[in-house]
Amino acid sequence: MSNLGAKLSRWARKLHVPLNSKDAATDPRIPELLREGRWIGMIYFDLVDFELTEQIYGTLYCRQVLTALDELINERVEELLAPHRVLEISRRGDDLVVYFHATNSPPPSGPELSRTAEQLRERLGNELSARCKHLIPTGLNFHVGFSLIEPDDDTRENAERALYKAYKEAVLVAKNQVDALEMERRRDFTDLLMNEAIHMVYQPILRMDSGRIIGYEALCRGPANSFFTSPLNLFGYAEKTNHLYALERIARKKALAGLIELSGAMLFLNINPKVVHDPTFRADEIRDHLHELGTTPDRVVFEITERTGIEDFRSFRQSLEYYRQHGFKVAVDDAGAGYSSLQAVAELQPDFIKIDQSLIRDIDQNAIKRILVETFLTFGEKTGGRIIAEEIETADELATLQGLGVPFGQGFFLALPAYPPPPVDVAAARLMKENDTQSVRDRNSRLGRIVPVGGISQGVTTMNIHTVTKDVVDFFTGHPQVEGVAVLGDDHRPAGLIMRDKLFNQLGTQFGFAVYTERPIYLVMDPQALIVENDTPVEVVSQLAMARPDHKVYDSIIVTKNGIYHGLVSVRQLLDAITGIQVEAARFANPLTGLPGNRLIEEELLSRLGGGQPFSVIYTDLDHFKGFNDRYGFERGDQAIKMTASILTEQVSRLGRPDDLVGHIGGDDFIVVTRPEVSEAICRGVIEAFDERVPELYDPEDRKRGYINSRDRQDRPVRLPLMTVSLALIDCHPGHYQSPEELSRIAAGLKKYAKSMEGSVFVKERRHRPS
Known part of the structure; x- marks a missing residue:
C-alpha cells in the first residue's frame, strides 16, 4: 500500500471523534453540522521528511517534537484561524487535521482557503522550528493541503463519506507539493554530486596538558542556505537515495586533499561502516594517493560513525584489519552513547576512543559522568585506546576533564570548525596552561567530606630494622593473610617495607636463602616505600600509589602520624575505600x-x-x-x-x-x-x-x-x-x-x-x- 493509501486507510477508521470544543454540551459533532447544512473547512498538515528526520535524530527527539507540535497547535491555531471557529484538531503521527467553521459567515473561496493554509504553514513551521531548535537544529516545516465541504443533498445523507472525500482531497493537495519538492531536491542533490559541490572544514583535536594540536577532524558541509547545508541532511538523504558511496568518495577525496595544510597533524576521517563494501574504498589506492601528496597512511584515522549499521562485527573487524596493515588508524565515535558504541569499542579495539557529548555535557556538575569517564580512562590505559573528549563547550567542562586526566579534547570551546584549519582559541589555550591539574581533580572528584587514609589503615605487626631475615620468614609463614610489614628504626619511624611475595622471590634465587636468612632485614627491604601522613585524603594516596613504577604498584602504603608509624594500607583497601566513597556519593548526590x-x-x-x-x-x-x-x-x-x-x-x-x-x-x-x-x-x-x-x-x-x-x-x-x-x-x-x-x-x-x-x-x- 502506498504512503498516501496508508494515510487514508488509517483516517477512514477514525471518523467519529469528539469535537475539540470549550463547550461540549452545546457544540454538535462535525457530521451533525453537515447534516444540518453547514459548511466545514479542513486543513491538513504533514511534517516534511519526518521519517528521514527520525532516522537521523532518533525516535526520542522526534517524540519530543510531536509533543511540542501538540502544544503549539492547541495554543495558536484558534488565534491564527480567527474569525473562524476551530471545531476539532486531530493528529495521527506527524499527520494533523484541523476542522473549522464560521456560523455567520459564508464559506471561504478556493484562493482564500489556499492563502489561509499557506499562512498557517509558514507561521506554525517557524514557531515549531524555534521551539525545537535544541532538538532538530536544521528546522522543521509542513506540507499543507486543504478542502471545503459545502452542504448539499449527498452531504446530508452521508456526512462520513463527505468527510472522507474531503480528507482525500486535502492529502492529494499536500501530496502534489511533496512530489514537486522531492523532484527539486533530487535535482539539487544530483547537481551536488556531479559538481562535487561540498566543502570541508577542520576542527582541531589537541593535547589537554599542553594545548598542542595532534589532529583535525574533517567535517563535510553542503551548499550554503540549502537543505543539504547540514551534514545530517546531506548524508541522510544520500543513504535514503542509495548514493552514500558516491558522496563518501567525494568527501574522502576533498578531506585528504587538505592533509597538506595540517602541518603534520593527523586527519580524522568520518566513514560510515557501509563504506567498507564500496569497491573503490581500497587501502592501496588511498595509500598511493597519500604518497602523491607526500605523506603516509599513519596520519589518517578512520573514525567509525553509525555503529548501528554494523551487522557483523567480526567481519567488519577483519575489513578494518586490512586497512590497519597498510598503516591506517581507527577511532570509534560517540563512545558511551549506547550499547552499540560500547560493543564497537570492545569488538574493534580502536586506537582512539571518542567520548560522546552526552557524558561531556555538564560533567563538572555530574559526579556519575565523571566516574564513567574515569572508567573509560582506565579501559583505555589497559587496551591502548587513547581517549578523546568530544564537544567541550565550557571552561568548567575543560577544567574537569583536565583534572580527570583526559589526554585529548575537541569542541567549540577549544576551536570552531573552519577552513583553512584553525588554531586553538587563544583564551582556551591560556586557560589550559593555567589550570592546576591536581587541584582541579581534587575539587571536582569530591562529593562528600575528605576521607583521611589514617581512617582505613591497620596496625599490622612491624619489624625492627635489625631483625634477621629468618625471623621475618617465620612470621610470614605463621601469618599467611599478611601481605607486608613495615620496617621501623629505633626511633619508631619507618625505614622501609617488606612484601611477602618479593621477599620469598628474592630468597628463592640460587644463593638467596644462604646469603640473607641470617642477616638483618634492612638488606632486603625496600627503603623507598611510599609513606604518607594519616590525614592525607585517600584520593591523593591512590594517585601517588598508582604513579609508582609497575613493580611497586601493588605494594602496601605506610601511614604515619607526625612522622611516627601509624599503620599499613593495602592497595585493595585503598581501592575499596575509594569505591565506597564514589558509591555513597552517587547514592546521596542530587x-x-x-x-x-x-x-x-x-x-x-x-x-x-x-x-x-x-x-x-x-x-x-x-x-x-x-x-x-x-x-x-x-x-x-x-x-x-x-x-x-x-x-x-x-x-x-x-x-x-x-x-x-x-x-x-x-x-x-x-x-x-x-x-x-x-x-x-x-x-x-x-x-x-x-x-x-x-x-x-x-x-x-x-x-x-x-x-x-x-x-x-x-x-x-x-x-x-x-x-x-x-x-x-x-x-x-x-x-x-x-x-x-x-x-x-x-x-x-x-x-x-x-x-x-x-x-x-x-x-x-x-x-x-x-x-
Whole structure:
C-alpha cells in the first residue's frame, strides 16, 4: 500500500471523534453540522521528511517534537484561524487535521482557503522550528493541503463519506507539493554530486596538558542556505537515495586533499561502516594517493560513525584489519552513547576512543559522568585506546576533564570548525596552561567530606630494622593473610617495607636463602616505600600509589602520624575505600546537579558542629523561580538550577578551600559550608555572577522588558521581575549552635527577610549568641 493509501486507510477508521470544543454540551459533532447544512473547512498538515528526520535524530527527539507540535497547535491555531471557529484538531503521527467553521459567515473561496493554509504553514513551521531548535537544529516545516465541504443533498445523507472525500482531497493537495519538492531536491542533490559541490572544514583535536594540536577532524558541509547545508541532511538523504558511496568518495577525496595544510597533524576521517563494501574504498589506492601528496597512511584515522549499521562485527573487524596493515588508524565515535558504541569499542579495539557529548555535557556538575569517564580512562590505559573528549563547550567542562586526566579534547570551546584549519582559541589555550591539574581533580572528584587514609589503615605487626631475615620468614609463614610489614628504626619511624611475595622471590634465587636468612632485614627491604601522613585524603594516596613504577604498584602504603608509624594500607583497601566513597556519593548526590544531597549535607554540618572550629554556612534561594518555571517549563527551570549550582561551585572553588562543601538541598535551595573569613566574599561573588548570567535564561523579549507575565496563587495576572538570588549567611562559632535543624530555622528567617528586599542580596546573622 502506498504512503498516501496508508494515510487514508488509517483516517477512514477514525471518523467519529469528539469535537475539540470549550463547550461540549452545546457544540454538535462535525457530521451533525453537515447534516444540518453547514459548511466545514479542513486543513491538513504533514511534517516534511519526518521519517528521514527520525532516522537521523532518533525516535526520542522526534517524540519530543510531536509533543511540542501538540502544544503549539492547541495554543495558536484558534488565534491564527480567527474569525473562524476551530471545531476539532486531530493528529495521527506527524499527520494533523484541523476542522473549522464560521456560523455567520459564508464559506471561504478556493484562493482564500489556499492563502489561509499557506499562512498557517509558514507561521506554525517557524514557531515549531524555534521551539525545537535544541532538538532538530536544521528546522522543521509542513506540507499543507486543504478542502471545503459545502452542504448539499449527498452531504446530508452521508456526512462520513463527505468527510472522507474531503480528507482525500486535502492529502492529494499536500501530496502534489511533496512530489514537486522531492523532484527539486533530487535535482539539487544530483547537481551536488556531479559538481562535487561540498566543502570541508577542520576542527582541531589537541593535547589537554599542553594545548598542542595532534589532529583535525574533517567535517563535510553542503551548499550554503540549502537543505543539504547540514551534514545530517546531506548524508541522510544520500543513504535514503542509495548514493552514500558516491558522496563518501567525494568527501574522502576533498578531506585528504587538505592533509597538506595540517602541518603534520593527523586527519580524522568520518566513514560510515557501509563504506567498507564500496569497491573503490581500497587501502592501496588511498595509500598511493597519500604518497602523491607526500605523506603516509599513519596520519589518517578512520573514525567509525553509525555503529548501528554494523551487522557483523567480526567481519567488519577483519575489513578494518586490512586497512590497519597498510598503516591506517581507527577511532570509534560517540563512545558511551549506547550499547552499540560500547560493543564497537570492545569488538574493534580502536586506537582512539571518542567520548560522546552526552557524558561531556555538564560533567563538572555530574559526579556519575565523571566516574564513567574515569572508567573509560582506565579501559583505555589497559587496551591502548587513547581517549578523546568530544564537544567541550565550557571552561568548567575543560577544567574537569583536565583534572580527570583526559589526554585529548575537541569542541567549540577549544576551536570552531573552519577552513583553512584553525588554531586553538587563544583564551582556551591560556586557560589550559593555567589550570592546576591536581587541584582541579581534587575539587571536582569530591562529593562528600575528605576521607583521611589514617581512617582505613591497620596496625599490622612491624619489624625492627635489625631483625634477621629468618625471623621475618617465620612470621610470614605463621601469618599467611599478611601481605607486608613495615620496617621501623629505633626511633619508631619507618625505614622501609617488606612484601611477602618479593621477599620469598628474592630468597628463592640460587644463593638467596644462604646469603640473607641470617642477616638483618634492612638488606632486603625496600627503603623507598611510599609513606604518607594519616590525614592525607585517600584520593591523593591512590594517585601517588598508582604513579609508582609497575613493580611497586601493588605494594602496601605506610601511614604515619607526625612522622611516627601509624599503620599499613593495602592497595585493595585503598581501592575499596575509594569505591565506597564514589558509591555513597552517587547514592546521596542530587540527581540533577550531582552535588551532595541532604544526607551528606547533614553529615557535614554535624561534623563541623562537633569539630570545635568556626565555620560559616550560606543558605541560597532563588527569587521568582516558581513564576519563571511556570512561564518557561521544567526544562528551563532545571537550567536555572544547574546554573546556580555552577556559580556556587565556581565561587567556592575560587575563594574557599578544598574541604568546603557546596550542597543541593532540593529544588532551588542550596547550601555552602566554608570559612568565616571568606564567606562574605563568596556571597558577593555569587550575587555578581548570578545577576550577570541569569538574563541568558530568558527569551529576548522578556529580557528586554525586564519582567515576565505570570499569574499569582489567586490566578490574577502579575508582572514578575527577572530572577534574583537571596543568601542567608550564618557564622558558626563553637557552642553557638547545637544542630543542623537550628541552623535551618535561623536561615529560614534570614531568607524571608532577604526575599523582602529588591534585587539579589545576602543577609548575615548578627545577633549575639552566648556560648
